[in-house]
Amino acid sequence: MSDFAEVSRVGRYRGIGYWVVTVLVVVESGVGGLWDIARVQFVRGLIVDLGYPTYFLVLLGIWKLLGAVALLAPGAGLVKEWAYAGAFFVYTGAIVSHLTTGYERGEVIVLLMFTALTIASWALRPPDRRACSDEVHGRS
Incomplete structure (x- = not known):
């Protein structure tokens, strides 16, 4: 197999991996x-048990929806970076909230999984979905 065919195959698998993990993050x-x-x-009870006010749900929900749209939209690399950061903060904040309050510690595994999926989506994103592609900086 030629080097070009090998690179093409790896790129295809990387693209498939990107879309699989990104769709999971977007759906969640x-x-x-x-x-x-x-x-x-269920969500209201969870947020109250964690010690947050219920109005926080609307704010958090709007941010999540905007982040999901940003991750699917073409271009807008900088907006995608903010969406990834927001998802990472949501999941890691929820992990800390669960651990510090002792509430449903079993959910921490699911939250860790979504944190990992968010990181994987960010790491696998193609150059046209980045804030500043490597080609702009002369890296390949």
């Missing part, structure tokens, strides 16, 4: 955002 953010805005009873 989108559904979670809708649940937050609707103040679904």
Whole structure:
């Protein structure tokens, strides 16, 4: 197999991996955002048990929905960077909240999984979905 064919195959798998993990993050953010805005009873109970005010759900839900849209939209690399940062802060903040309050510590594993998926999506994103591509800086 030629070097070009090998690079092409790796790039294709990287692209598939990117879209798989990104869709998982987008679905979780989108559904979670809708649940937050609707103040679904389960989510409201969770947020109250963690010590947050219920109005925080609407704010968090709007941010999650905007982040999900940003991750799917073409271009807008800088906005995507903010969306990744926001998702990372949401998941890691939830981890700390669960650990410090002792509430549903078993959920920490799921939160760690979504943190890892967010990092994987960020790391696998193609150059046209980055804030500043490597080609602009002369790196290959």
